[in-house]
Amino acid sequence: MTELSLLGSECATCGTVGFPAGTHCARCATATATPRQLSTRGTVWTYTVQRFAPKSPPYVPPPNGFEPFAMGYVELPEGIRIAGILESDTFDDLTGSPAVLVATEPVPRFVVQPDGIDTGSTHSGAEANA
Ligand SMILES: [Zn+2]
Secondary structure, eight states, X not given: OXXXXXXXXXXXXXXXXXXXXXSSOXXXXXXXXXEEEEOSEEEXXXXXXXXXXXXXXXXXXXXXXXXXXXXXXXXXXXXXXXXXXXXXXXXSSOTTOEEEEEEOSSSOEEEEOTTOOOSSOOSOSTTOOO
16 A cells, blocks of 8 residues: 655644644644654544535546535544545544545545444554654
């Protein structure tokens, strides 16, 4: 499986984690933020379902035409919420479900599994590539 990661930043002054990476802290506004890899697993915080094709451009419809998709925020263990596309077999009751990052371009994309993710590890994220 391809190594995926989200690059954020962490403030050396107050510890606030931001995404995308920046040199200034979003909370205390000092220029002490340094790059930091973010977890690739989190929990769906909230979401909505896009049931009609967005305005194009900028939206680029897929070759087979538009299909409804879920989009929302995934909360990472770092305490930050990342906006992205949510892939799931269902659009029901995704809030609180585990989500795994599967792509970062052009926008973050997560696979959501409301019944849990059966990949062996039950821990979310932080033990990634040191
Ligand atoms: Zn700060």
